[in-house]
């Protein structure tokens with residue numbers, strides 16, 4: 001029985017999905033994969049179904065009816081994983097901005113180290129981002145600084161989406177109380193793990209922007225993060241923030 005599952009949310013990732021699945025399933029350590037697809041018009045889910053014939057025991061697919069956001073895709077995936085016996089539950093993008101080889105480094109930080117959360121971090125040793133335009137690097141770096149300042153969390157890459165959670169973390173957090181649907185979900189999850197006193201370790205990784213397909217980042221995602229983080233902090237100061 002494989003003890004680790006990599007959850008990969010997809011929306012229009014037809015150009016990446018086969019390669020990312022094959023890369024992860026070819027790693028030296030065994031991982032299962034759960035794809036959470038939001039009815040991608042480009043046929044991503046249909047491609048996954050074909051690949052399931054090749055990897056019937058290790059590749060799983062959840063299909064949702066439409067584009068419901070990155071955060072809710074992960075929550076759906078977490079609940080699926082908790083119904084099974086996985087001990088290590090990962091988040092990873094489909095587009096190779098996260099290097100699948102680094103999964104093993106994140107795994108080791110939780111399985112062999114003392115951390116319950118391992119974050120593939122772009123900003124723990126300088127700025128390790130390749131191919132993003134300067135404006136996007138600045139936005140992401142400033143967002144991480146802002147979140148660190150407001151929340152007081154000792155995490156440099158607070159918006160990172162390359163994570164290993166030990167099962168106990170996802171069992172402790174009330175997944176039905178997660179407020180953010182977009183990328184700010186990443187911040188909220190880390191904040192809840194931090195408030196729950198879990199040990200969060202940042203593992204330096206190089207984030208390389210996608211060469212195929214397009215980002216789903218939008219202005220709404222930014223305002224969700226800016227105001228949402230303030231709300232989150234204020235609530236926790238007045239003890240009305242539920243983990």
Ligand SMILES: Nc1nc2c(ncn2[C@@H]2O[C@H](COP(=O)(O)OP(=O)(O)O[C@H]3O[C@H](CO)[C@@H](O)[C@H](O)[C@@H]3O)[C@@H](O)[C@H]2O)c(=O)[nH]1
Pocket residue numbers: 008009010011012013036037038067068069070073092093094095097140159160161162183186214215216217
């Ligand atoms: N199912 C589903 N998947 C989605 C949705 N929106 C995005 N995705 C998937 O989520 C992954 C990340 O989306 P991208 O649009 O490629 O993200 P990015 O702009 O490269 O953003 C990166 O930086 C963010 C901020 O630092 C990170 O929060 C994010 O995880 C990612 O690493 C991809 O696999 C994409 O298909 C959605 O609504 N539904």
